[in-house]
Amino acid sequence: MKKNIQDRDTRSAAALTTIEAVFKKLQAEPAADIPAWLQPTREKAFANFRETGFPRAKDEDWKYTNLTSFAERSAAYLSNQPLAATNKTAGNFLTDLPETENEIRIVFVNGLHRPDLSTAIKPDSGLKLTPYSTADSSTSEEILHQQPADPNVLIALNTAFLADGLAVQVANDKKVETPIHVVFISDGQPCATQPRLSIDIGFNAHAFVIQHHISTGESLTNAVTSINCAEQSQLLFVRLQNESDESIHVANQVVRVATDSLFTSIGIDFGGQLARNDLAVDLCGEQARANLYGLFMINGQRHVDNHLQIDHHAAHTTSQENYRGILSDTARGVFNGKIIVHAGADGTDAQMSNRNLLLSERAEINTKPELEIYTDDIKCAHGATTGQLDMHAMFYLRARGIPEASARMMLVSAFAQEIIDHLRSATPALADYLNLQMNKQLPDIA
Amino acid sequence: MLNIDNLHATAADTKILKGLNLSIGTGEVHAIMGPNGSGKSTLAHVLAGRDGYEVTDGSVTFLDSELLDMLPEERAWHGIFLGFQYPIEIPGVNNTYLLKAALNARQKFHGEPEIDAAQFLRVIKDKARLMQMEQSFLNRSVNEGFSGGEKKRNEIFQMAVLEPRLAILDETDSGLDIDALKIVAAGINALRSEDRSFLIVTHYQRLLDYIEPDVVHVLAGGQIIKSGDKSLALELEARGYDWVLEETSSA
Numbered sequence: 001m002k003k004n005i006q007d008r009d010t011r012s013a014a015a016l017t018t019i020e021a022v023f024k025k026l027q028a029e030p031a032a033d034i035p036a037w038l039q040p041t042r043e044k045a046f047a048n049f050r051e052t053g054f055p056r057a058k059d060e061d062w063k064y065t066n067l068t069s070f071a072e073r074s075a076a077y078l079s080n081q082p083l084a085a086t087n088k089t090a091g092n093f094l095t096d097l098p099e100t101e102n103e104i105r106i107v108f109v110n111g112l113h114r115p116d117l118s119t120a121i122k123p124d125s126g127l128k129l130t131p132y133s134t135a136d137s138s139t140s141e142e143i144l145h146q147q148p149a150d151p152n153v154l155i156a157l158n159t160a161f162l163a164d165g166l167a168v169q170v171a172n173d174k175k176v177e178t179p180i181h182v183v184f185i186s187d188g189q190p191c192a193t194q195p196r197l198s199i200d201i202g203f204n205a206h207a208f209v210i211q212h213h214i215s216t217g218e219s220l221t222n223a224v225t226s227i228n229c230a231e232q233s234q235l236l237f238v239r240l241q242n243e244s245d246e247s248i249h250v251a252n253q254v255v256r257v258a259t260d261s262l263f264t265s266i267g268i269d270f271g272g273q274l275a276r277n278d279l280a281v282d283l284c285g286e287q288a289r290a291n292l293y294g295l296f297m298i299n300g301q302r303h304v305d306n307h308l309q310i311d312h313h314a315a316h317t318t319s320q321e322n323y324r325g326i327l328s329d330t331a332r333g334v335f336n337g338k339i340i341v342h343a344g345a346d347g348t349d350a351q352m353s354n355r356n357l358l359l360s361e362r363a364e365i366n367t368k369p370e371l372e373i374y375t376d377d378i379k380c381a382h383g384a385t386t387g388q389l390d391m392h393a394m395f396y397l398r399a400r401g402i403p404e405a406s407a408r409m410m411l412v413s414a415f416a417q418e419i420i421d422h423l424r425s426a427t428p429a430l431a432d433y434l435n436l437q438m439n440k441q442l443p444d445i446a
Numbered sequence: 447m448l449n450i451d452n453l454h455a456t457a458a459d460t461k462i463l464k465g466l467n468l469s470i471g472t473g474e475v476h477a478i479m480g481p482n483g484s485g486k487s488t489l490a491h492v493l494a495g496r497d498g499y500e501v502t503d504g505s506v507t508f509l510d511s512e513l514l515d516m517l518p519e520e521r522a523w524h525g526i527f528l529g530f531q532y533p534i535e536i537p538g539v540n541n542t543y544l545l546k547a548a549l550n551a552r553q554k555f556h557g558e559p560e561i562d563a564a565q566f567l568r569v570i571k572d573k574a575r576l577m578q579m580e581q582s583f584l585n586r587s588v589n590e591g592f593s594g595g596e597k598k599r600n601e602i603f604q605m606a607v608l609e610p611r612l613a614i615l616d617e618t619d620s621g622l623d624i625d626a627l628k629i630v631a632a633g634i635n636a637l638r639s640e641d642r643s644f645l646i647v648t649h650y651q652r653l654l655d656y657i658e659p660d661v662v663h664v665l666a667g668g669q670i671i672k673s674g675d676k677s678l679a680l681e682l683e684a685r686g687y688d689w690v691l692e693e694t695s696s697a
């Protein structure tokens with residue numbers, strides 16, 4: 001065991017050394033695709049990454065998720081980074097996408113914006129969509145300004161190798177009804193994709209953004225999203241991870257929610273060999289609210305880890321978390337929900353629920369709520385359940401004439417609906433799409 | 447239609463059915479009454495194929511097939527319907543979707559094409575009207591948030607849509623108010639036909655005022671200890687079970 005841990009740390013350190021050499025080389029001969037204004041930020045981020053290093057095996061936050069494979073695949077792929085996305089077949093990934101009415105679709109392949117696959121970006125009063133590769137100097141300032149203040153090692157790595165991204169800026173009072181669907185595709189080339197999305201919702205503005213990841217083969221994604229919801233704004237943010245079963249996917253979302261604003265997030269993981277999501281929400285102003293929903297479904301030896309942290313900084317802030325996991329075979333899931341109620345955040349209401357469905361005896365879930373509370377006047381509740389399919393429901397369905405296998409699938413799907421229903425009210429097309437994706441996998445899972 | 451011969455069944459090593467004999471002819475309505483814990487629901491569950499019961503002796507034939515060899519869903523495809531004493535809630539499974547899937551599975555089993563979607567919608571709307579169920583119930587999750595009486599009505603509604611050959615109704619009348627009882631009874635009566643049989647488990651004569659049974663049985667101690675015509679139900683209502691139990695023990 002001990003040897004194993006040392007081995008992990010040694011391998012991660014070796015990967016870091018390789019990555020450093022790659023970075024130095026890029027520094028000497030910068031690739032043409034990388035906007036020059038990003039360069040100083042990249043360098044600073046690299047120094048940060050270098051100093052922090054990959055998580056050690058003993059790191060509590062990484063107790064159940066081993067990033068060695070991520071470190072090694074990063075090292076291998078970064079050294080032959082094909083920045084130019086030449087693959088013309090990338091469009092094939094788009095044929096399956098949901099038909100959400102009038103969506104604005106922005107597509108990135110292997111980390112780079114592809115105007116040919118995207119909706120033409122029209123100048124719109126109030127909604128500004130800027131691929132980093134086309135940012136003018138004032139927008140680039142704004143983008144840099146919105147960097148996560150205290151980046152962890154994965155955010156630092158993303159920034160160090162950042163080539164392109166999308167800035168979504170919604171002006172004050174603007175209500176954007178159209179979903180903004182940002183699709184990140186990894187097309188199967190050995191590419192260490194570093195997707196980046198920065199979302200800025202102005203005062204009293206509304207928006208709906210979908211961050212969608214698709215890939216094939218042994219892809220590698222390290223995504224970062226920074227979100228800022230100004231006062232009285234509302235954002236519905238959907239993160240849809242449907243990468244290949246061999247992919248490694250890590251993602252960070254860093255969210256700031258101001259007074260009287262509502263941030264709703266729905267995170268779905270149907271793909272990934274190894275997926276890790278870190279969602280950190282700061283409720284900064286009074287009456288700020290966060291509703292966080294999540295769903296994953298995994299089989300085989302796959303692994304999904306959801307780490308959530310909500311910081312209640314201000315009085316009368318509300319958070320609600322509802323995460324569900326479906327696991328079969330020897331799959332492993334992790335749910336870690338941390339709620340910190342800071343001094344002065346009186347009248348905080350924090351509810352957390354995590355429910356898991358284990359479809360095999362060897363599947364495993366580690367679920368852990370963590371509460372740190374520095375004030376008295378709060379309402380806090382958390383609950384976690386882990387169970388199997390309800391045998392009474394199984395018999396009821398079969399007694400009506402539903403074959404056993406179908407009955408199992410029906411109940412698994414039913415378990416997921418509570419999360420998918422949150423999407424249905426916003427966009428039925430996307431909910432239907434998710435059910436379609438789920439139904440494709442159900443025979444292997446249930 | 448149904449022939450139960452010397453049926454013995456246990457649950458968790460407890461003997462519950464102890465040599466039960468019962469024959470139901472095509473088109474007949476049989477009522478089963480009996481004290482609490484006598485094995486009525488057990489009989490219903492064993493006939494529908496629920497896990498957890500072990501049949502230790504005896505046999506059951508249904509329309510010339512060995513019923514006990516079949517999976518629960520196969521029994522449904524052959525025409526068995528169980529109306530549950532305690533219908534459960536299944537959040538996330540839509541009522542209409544369930545019925546459509548159930549009908550199509552049966553069609554497939556019999557080598558028939560899928561049912562026509564428009565025709566199906568007409569049928570469920572008609573049957574919902576028959577059961578005086580609001581259309582909105584059709585699109586809700588199975589029994590989720592339904593009141594006790596609504597759940598029972600939903601059972602009969604499902605039966606009306608599935609049109610079984612043998613309906614086993616386990617205390618469908620319990621917990622119904624007087625109006626709901628009439629609706630449920632009307633629903634059952636509407637389905638009575640020459641080629642459909644019923645096995646109705648009940649504690650109360652009042653349901654049998656609306657649905658006239660051909661035969662009334664008393665189940666006690668895991669056996670049918672007395673059978674008679676509908677007047678037996680009236681007598682049980684008036685006198686309770688003690689006299690029947692005494693009659694059999696002295697016999």
Ligand SMILES: Nc1ncnc2c1ncn2[C@@H]1O[C@H](COP(=O)(O)OP(=O)(O)OP(=O)(O)O)[C@@H](O)[C@H]1O
Nearest residue numbers: 457458460462481482483484485486487488489498
């Ligand atoms: N799964 C089980 N495990 C153990 N005992 C059981 C099981 N199911 C039923 N029993 C027992 O068998 C007996 C018969 O139960 P059953 O539910 O068939 O009675 P019933 O005639 O339907 O009663 P009621 O009128 O109260 O509905 C009871 O004593 C009950 O506790």
Ligand SMILES: [Mg+2]
Nearest residue numbers: 486487488531
């Ligand atoms: Mg009973």
